[in-house]
Amino acid sequence: MDTQTQKTTALVQVTDISKIYNPGENEVRALDHVSLTINEGEFVAIIGQSGSGKSTLMNMLGCLDTPTSGTYMLHGVDVSHMTDDEQSDVRNREIGFIFQGFNLIQSLTAFENVELPLIYRKVPRRQRHQLAKAALEKVGLGKRMDHKPGELSGGQQQRVAIARAIAQAPPILLADEPTGNLDSASSRDIMNVIHSLYEEGRTVIIITHDPGIAAQAKRIITISDGHIIDDKINPSIEE
Amino acid sequence: MEYIKSSWKNITMNKARTVLTMLGIIIGISSVIAILSIGNGLKSDLTGSLDDMVGGAVTININTKKTPKTLKNDDLMVIADAIPIIRGVTPNVTQYGISYYRREMGTRIFGGNTSSACEFDKGFYSGKYYTQDDVDSGNDVCVMSQTSALLIFGSTDVQGLQFELTINETTRILTVVGVVRSDEAELERFREIVKSGDIDYFYADIYVPYSLLSDKYNLGKDEFTSFQIYPMPGQADEAAAKAKTLAENILDLRGQGAVAIQSYASLMEMYANVLDSVTMVIALVAAISLLVGGIGVMNIMTVTVTERTREIGIRKSLGARTSSILFQFLVESSMISLFAGFIGMILGFVFSSVLGKLAEIQAVVHASDVAMVVAISVFVGIFFGIYPARRAATLNPVDALRAE
Numbered sequence: 055m056d057t058q059t060q061k062t063t064a065l066v067q068v069t070d071i072s073k074i075y076n077p078g079e080n081e082v083r084a085l086d087h088v089s090l091t092i093n094e095g096e097f098v099a100i101i102g103q104s105g106s107g108k109s110t111l112m113n114m115l116g117c118l119d120t121p122t123s124g125t126y127m128l129h130g131v132d133v134s135h136m137t138d139d140e141q142s143d144v145r146n147r148e149i150g151f152i153f154q155g156f157n158l159i160q161s162l163t164a165f166e167n168v169e170l171p172l173i174y175r176k177v178p179r180r181q182r183h184q185l186a187k188a189a190l191e192k193v194g195l196g197k198r199m200d201h202k203p204g205e206l207s208g209g210q211q212q213r214v215a216i217a218r219a220i221a222q223a224p225p226i227l228l229a230d231e232p233t234g235n236l237d238s239a240s241s242r243d244i245m246n247v248i249h250s251l252y253e254e255g256r257t258v259i260i261i262t263h264d265p266g267i268a269a270q271a272k273r274i275i276t277i278s279d280g281h282i283i284d285d286k287i288n289p290s291i292e293e
Numbered sequence: 294m295e296y297i298k299s300s301w302k303n304i305t306m307n308k309a310r311t312v313l314t315m316l317g318i319i320i321g322i323s324s325v326i327a328i329l330s331i332g333n334g335l336k337s338d339l340t341g342s343l344d345d346m347v348g349g350a351v352t353i354n355i356n357t358k359k360t361p362k363t364l365k366n367d368d369l370m371v372i373a374d375a376i377p378i379i380r381g382v383t384p385n386v387t388q389y390g391i392s393y394y395r396r397e398m399g400t401r402i403f404g405g406n407t408s409s410a411c412e413f414d415k416g417f418y419s420g421k422y423y424t425q426d427d428v429d430s431g432n433d434v435c436v437m438s439q440t441s442a443l444l445i446f447g448s449t450d451v452q453g454l455q456f457e458l459t460i461n462e463t464t465r466i467l468t469v470v471g472v473v474r475s476d477e478a479e480l481e482r483f484r485e486i487v488k489s490g491d492i493d494y495f496y497a498d499i500y501v502p503y504s505l506l507s508d509k510y511n512l513g514k515d516e517f518t519s520f521q522i523y524p525m526p527g528q529a530d531e532a533a534a535k536a537k538t539l540a541e542n543i544l545d546l547r548g549q550g551a552v553a554i555q556s557y558a559s560l561m562e563m564y565a566n567v568l569d570s571v572t573m574v575i576a577l578v579a580a581i582s583l584l585v586g587g588i589g590v591m592n593i594m595t596v597t598v599t600e601r602t603r604e605i606g607i608r609k610s611l612g613a614r615t616s617s618i619l620f621q622f623l624v625e626s627s628m629i630s631l632f633a634g635f636i637g638m639i640l641g642f643v644f645s646s647v648l649g650k651l652a653e654i655q656a657v658v659h660a661s662d663v664a665m666v667v668a669i670s671v672f673v674g675i676f677f678g679i680y681p682a683r684r685a686a687t688l689n690p691v692d693a694l695r696a697e
């Protein structure tokens with residue numbers, strides 16, 4: 055692998071992206087000409103008030119939605135004008151999602167939930183089982199693999215979700231309010247897991263309205279009314 | 294494999310709902326199977342040849358609605374002589390009357406010629422059959438079986454005895470010239486019946502020269518619309534066909550379908566007609582239930598998709614393509630209808646074998662029918678599942694994730 059290109063090509067390169075909901079009468083400019091570059095191995099927090107456009111940005115970054123205008127280059131590939139299926143493949147390969155509401159499938163066990171992205175990636179059964187098991191062990195749930203989400207605490211469920219996000223080792227971890235539904239002990243717990251993943255070299259983008267969570271990131275981007283109003287290296291962290 | 298596993302989970306999670314959904318398909322498929330297997334059974338029942346018929350006699354009828362022409366005894370003799378594989382031909386005249394010998398006895402009288410002796414393969418207990426002379430002169434003679442002798446005389450040793458026979462107010466005195474052997478068990482049964490005096494529900498059968506009926510009892514003339522042939526063993530079909538053709542030639546009725554072999558073949562035609570209309574009705578029921586069942590599947594799948602919108606969003610966010618979601622829901626709807634199809638098939642088998650027992654038909658199930666049921670079920674599942682499945686598959690992941 056050519057280290058030169060890795061350094062020069064940004065992992066995430068968003069250029070002049072806008073997202074307009076309900077174009078016409080009651081239109082909402084959720085994102086208004088946003089540009090943003092994130093390099094490999096960064097730990098970025100995107101912070102802003104409720105309704106400022108954080109989730110909309112996360113949907114763009116996660117290839118869950120396409121922008122009204124502007125381009126999004128991921129790994130040097132334009133993903134902003136792809137078909138649904140192409141976007142599905144990009145999500146599967148590049149992005150591990152951690153949602154506020156965990157988003158586990160209730161009828162499946164922890165193990166089966168973690169297996170899902172590997173199934174969609176067509177990983178052979180044996181390898182899939184190994185990877186899913188390893189991911190669950192990594193988040194400390196090796197003994198809870200056969201439990202359904204309903205039988206797990208909130209913190210444990212979020213850890214299953216993290217295991218699912220990292221099982222197939224995507225370059226980007228995208229977390230939208232990952233601790234929003236958790237008590238403070240569980241929150242610390244989850245943030246520790248996310249930290250250790252960052253330390254392993256993964257790119258972490260965490261979306262939050264909680265300054266305490268944002269303060270743990272290396273770079274803090276502040277968004278308001280669909281605009282980026284601040285983008286700085288976290289001053290409280292010594293490089 | 295994963296798809297089947299997860300579909301199974303979802304189907305069994307909501308058992309009552311699934312069973313209700315399957316009901317239409319179960320009814321549809323079970324009626325399809327029932328008609329098919331009973332139909333098959335009936336067909337294989339009816340394809341037996343004329344040789345399997347009791348007594349080996351084949352009756353040939355002239356359709357009186359199509360022609361006024363009739364055959365004479367001489368014509369029958371011509372047919373008998375012309376076809377070497379025919380042992381004999383006799384007119385077929387049946388009358389009902391009363392015998393009297395110390396008491397009355399209901400009697401069926403069969404008028405024929407000497408060839409009708411072929412009817413009896415067990416030989417004579419005493420005496421012999423009536424002769425050509427008896428036929429020529431219309432003599433007052435008759436032949437009967439041992440059981441009929443029991444019914445009329447209360448004894449089997451009746452050769453030479455006389456009794457009164459009344460048909461339509463004409464009474465004559467007949468002499469028994471021969472007694473034909475009956476089956477021993479049958480004979481024993483009739484001894485008991487006669488002893489008990491409970492003979493009101495029985496008929497005695499006697500065989501007389503047809504000329505006795507036509508000339509002495511004045512019942513019609515030497516004009517027959519029905520006759521019987523006695524073919525050589527194993528050649529019934531060919532003999533009947535030849536006799537039919539010859540009769541048509543004699544009457545100059547070629548190609549008009551006025552002469553018919555009364556056999557399983559014509560019975561089968563009648564059955565087939567009945568079966569066809571029954572099949573139509575059941576097929577209609579089946580089609581309607583399959584339609585209703587299919588709509589039920591569609592409905593339940595739409596509900597399922599709505600309930601599981603969030604799950605679909607999650608799956609899509611993890612990289613599921615449109616096709617995998619589509620496939621997942623199609624597998625689910627096909628499994629519901631396939632499962633229903635199997636239940637329907639088993640019910641259909643049970644139903645048809647019960648019906649078959651009642652109607653004394655051996656229900657027959659072909660492998661092709663089973664294959665057809667599987668095909669129909671999967672088709673219904675896919676056809677009615679495709680709309681909700683497509684809706685699920687094309688959901689926008691952002692909207693789907695926001696559901697609930």
Ligand SMILES: Nc1ncnc2c1ncn2[C@@H]1O[C@H](COP(=O)(O)OP(=O)(O)O)[C@@H](O)[C@H]1O
Pocket residue numbers: 075076082083084102103104105106107108109110111
């Ligand atoms: N699907 C949508 N349709 C219409 N308006 C939307 C939709 N999603 C978000 N919005 C609007 O866009 C703005 C930004 O929303 P969002 O990105 O969810 O903000 P945040 O996550 O920061 O709370 C809000 O005003 C919200 O009401």
Ligand SMILES: [Mg+2]
Pocket residue numbers: 108109
């Ligand atoms: Mg939000």
